Amino acid sequence: MKKAIFLLLVLISFNLQAQDSKVSDILNKHFKAVNQSKLNNINSLSIDGLFTQNGIELSLKIFKQRPDKWYQKIELNDTKMVVVMNENSGWEINQFSGIINPVDFNQAKINTYSRSASIDNQLWYLKQNNAKFKNLGNDTVNNKKSIKLKVTNEFGGVSYIWIDTKTYLINQTEDIVTKQKLFYEEYQVIDGMLFPKKVNAGAYQLEFIKIELNPKIDASLFTKGDIKSVKDIAKAYLKTFYNLDYKKLETYYTDESFWFDPSTSVIIPNPQKSIGKNKIIASLKSGFNGVQDAKYTFEKEFYSGSHAAIWGNYFYRIPAKYFQGMKHSDAIFEFNIPMVTNLVIKDGKVLEHFEHADWTEWAKQAQTNAQKANK
Structure with missing residues (x-):
């Protein structure tokens, strides 16, 4: 070559x-x-x-x-x-x-x-x-x-x-x-x-x-x-993603980009892809409403061409009042769940963002958080 x-x-x-x-x-x-x-x-x-x-x-x-x-x-x-x-x-x-x-x-x-x-x-x-x-x-x-x-x-x-x-x-x-x-x-x-x-x-x-x-x-x-590796773009993108910097996040997407977490079917029936930067941002604002101190730790990484696969843990806090039946609680729930993120990056843009999280573990942690808050 x-x-x-x-x-x-x-x-x-x-x-x-x-x-x-x-x-x-x-x-x-x-x-x-x-x-x-x-x-x-x-x-x-x-x-x-x-x-x-x-x-x-x-x-x-x-x-x-x-x-x-x-x-x-x-x-x-x-x-x-x-x-x-x-x-x-x-x-x-x-x-x-x-x-x-x-x-x-x-x-x-x-x-x-x-x-x-x-x-x-x-x-x-x-x-x-x-x-x-x-x-x-x-x-x-x-x-x-x-x-x-x-x-x-x-x-x-x-x-x-x-x-x-x-x-x-x-x-x-x-x-x-x-x-x-x-x-x-x-x-x-x-x-x-x-x-x-x-x-x-x-x-x-x-x-x-x-x-x-x-x-x-x-x-x-x-x-x-202007010439950055897929690894550099992936890490910068995920940092922006979990910092919930929506204005900056828009710059990573095109109208053909999509974000999807099919593993949420454990807790949300029939999850749908968010396609296009406007719909992605709207979905994230809705899904991350109330989230505090979010961060994603990189445990393992793999890069090949325009593809990035990253294993890690997603940690965040959220007030209990965002959960059904906890409206008057002052408790803060904490979550730390394993997650795999797969990205397709081309010309500096994130065209595909697939997430696969352990939402079964999330459900267990939600139940534990609720039991502590009700004591």
Whole structure:
């Protein structure tokens, strides 16, 4: 999977600078073909696509914004990789490799990935960064006449680029170290500019399905504080949940989120799911009415992809007057019951919250509390 991800990074960037009139002419024809002069005025873009490996499709989302800000997410079911570049810094979360917290890039990775953060056409970007090149003459790629260029980028890395002699579009690239070849099979026109649509790398294929120009991008995408592990979100969420901070709790839900405790059927006939943030908050306000000093202790935890499973104990106090027949009592009931919480978290939101509590034990404690209060 790491090799597959590397291919996407290679796709975005190479480096080139004209040293003779023939190469300069080739580059100028290429820039005209892709309409680089118009691309210079694009300040942000987003890409939706697919990353396919051995027949398995992964969703791909990219955001770019000048100067050199890049957010990329590759996701399969509930497992994802997030890569972020913010000018001269960068980090990643790679759940495919077991990395669930942000890991900073070293300088070598920053050098490699910084080129991927550029909005510009790959040859244009590389021309601006003092690379050296050599025209190796004519060649053939998939039965198409092509010009082969040797490129030495600003960090000393060497690549080959083939440019179609008819369209002056890139049709193949190769990294001299990894020997990895990328074939550009199609281009698409977006507002008069040409962008690659399909890239074939043998066992790996890339497809850019939708490209949007100058979208409004949430600045928090490029900050490390926005990238939190499922574990961090789960713990922060449950702390908010049992602190009964309803205003903050709303920020964790969407209109598709739900909360459900089927185990309450022991004490409440036919319990129902609460779906949508408004109904969840209303249900919690009703269910937790009168609750004091609520807290949830974490005894065991398990995290996998977007799933969190947490075993613990739920402790709280509540005035006896909230119970039938105890209206005039000044007693305070205490409860401490085992509970399992299962969460599904995606993009920082809690989509599913399942609880399973020992409500039989709760009923026993309620009876004990009532007997003490009546003495």
